Amino acid sequence: MLISSSLLLFSVALKANAATITTSSYLAQVSPVFPSKIPTPSGVVTSYQDGPYDTVSSLDTTPLEGFPTTWAIPPTDSDEVQTIYNSINWNKVPSAPVRKIKSDGSFSPNSDGSSDPYCYWSDTNCVKPKASYLPPDLYECPKKGDWGLTYDDGPFNKVSTSESYASLENPYAEPALYNFLGRKNLHASLFYIGSSVVNYPAAARLALNNGHSLCVHTWSHNPMTTLTNAEIVAELYWGIKAIKTATGVTPKCWRPPQGDVDDRVRSIAWQMGMRTVLWNEDTNDWDMPDPMNGGNLPPKTVDGYFQSWINAQKAGTLKTGILVLEHELNHMTVNMSMYWLPKLQSTFNVVSALECNGISQPYWETNFVYPVSDGTTTTTTTTTTKATTSTTTSATPTSSPTCTSGSFGLENGDGYNGYCCETQADCIDDCISGKCNGPSNTKTTSTTKTTTTKTTSTGASSSCVAGYRGKRKGNGPTGACCSSSDDCIETCRKGICGL
Structure with a gap:
């Protein structure tokens, strides 16, 4: 899946130290240029570091300064955006139509006809551009047994304590997921919204320090085919710059919100230094009911998706590996992922989406070299699997012989943090490796037993x-x-x- 390429210095009006990727068939790709100087961030690694990783209890919440209004399409007339706009070869940007947003603000993809001249993913799920000078999208793990882990919409910011749902959401905001992944030495490809990075740059730095690959998910999360060319440039530029300012790295990867992309958008992104990454399986976790984001999809339906993929892998019916779409969006999506990851590890080789596609250098900074998947399904998670099995027998996981009895197998949903559990139904929150996580018990043991009658x-x-x-x-x-x-x-x- 890697594009055969060479790195050379590109010395034109852009900048003397910009790098260009050339191939025999693809349009030359130029590393993003930042017209204004970006200070070097502190407290962040300058090369890939393998785990295990230390966990952190809290993160600095100081935002970045000097960026456009968050969660809004950035202005297109700034000097920075205009510099990038003028660097693009517009003769190589297909003239696909600007799609329409409905009067109620919703987006419903239209069709360009059966010929699909612009490889419009939202209509046809096309992943191989009709423009021959653009590379195909990354959308699957090529090797059977690989599970390409990705999360969109991060980093998950803590919400204001004035919000009624703050006590529910904030325990799952970062660093919760990154700590969980760090303890298991797991890595993901993280598709960051620039607005979220600006508001919580310390979370992005933690992710880079913990070996995750960082990619762009635009600035304000709008459907990209509904934007003008200049708006697309602005969305991508500020998304890239937010990550660069927070962490010091310049991503070569991006994912369109809702997967909404065609060859017009792909060409602009490619010329701004990024390849398009999609997916071949979708958890639809974003649609689970949550007080912060709404949603209507029963969590049991999402559970069913995960179980079906595990069943298919065990049955040998999958033709490729899975590159899955998940979100670090709210407590429901993070909780769901934490619940299923130990089960996935016992079946799949869980790696980042870029790793399973052989991408060892996901940034324009060449000092970051990541490991790539060898395609084997061997994992280091048998201890976790055995712990869950022994819990079923004795209510005492081998990984932690000190879990508290009183909830295992009862499905009363009252198991506090550290209580023995068989399934999620035993716990107030979630059952991880035979032990409940979530809130701690502040009551006496006798009181707890009374509540389970x-x-x-x-x-x-x-x-x-x-x-x-x-x-x-x-x-x-x-x-x-x-x-x-x-x-x-x-x-x-x-x-x-x-x-």
């Missing part, structure tokens, strides 16, 4: 909605009576459906 179900009937308990239809709304999570859209907590 059947009195919960009778007491709940007076304060929950009847008609769902024991039906196992997965349709119980928040507040419905339940005996297990199979009764609920989300999860059964102490006899009542909810988050």
